[in-house]
Amino acid sequence: xxxxxxxxxxxxxxxxxxxxxxxxxxxxxxxxxxxxxxxxxxxxxxxxxxxxxxxxxxxxxxxxxxxxxxxxxxxxxxx
Numbered sequence: 197x198x199x200x201x202x203x204x205x206x207x208x209x210x211x212x213x214x215x216x217x218x219x220x221x222x223x224x225x226x227x228x229x230x231x232x233x234x235x236x237x238x239x240x241x242x243x244x245x246x247x248x249x250x251x252x253x254x255x256x257x258x259x260x261x262x263x264x265x266x267x268x269x270x271x272x273x274x275x
Contacts, residue, residue, distance in 0.1 A: 200240060200259035203228045205274060207254035207267035214249055218242040219256075219265035229255040229265070 201223030208229040218231040222240035225232040231242035245265050247253075256264060258271040 198239060202258050202260075202274065204257035205271045206257065207271070208257055209252065209254050211250065211252045212247055214247050216244060216246050217265075218244055221259060221264070223257075223259045229257050 200221060203220070203223045203225070219229055219242060220227075220231045220235070221243055222235040222238045224234035224238070226234065235241065243265055254267040256267045256270075258274060260270040260274065261268045262270065
């Protein structure tokens, strides 16, 4: 399996409304941290996640988190 592209070395901190979202796993989306279909020619698929209430979240943009789609601080250890 190939490695995703690191979109950024910090999380996207956003306040999101309740609903369904599609987090970019490949790192190629121009609409980070969300999918824009750029994964088309890759082995990656976006990750759907749902929020039941309005919530402030930190979404991973380095694509290395162990808790997708949420940031777990892994970006601090990247070379």
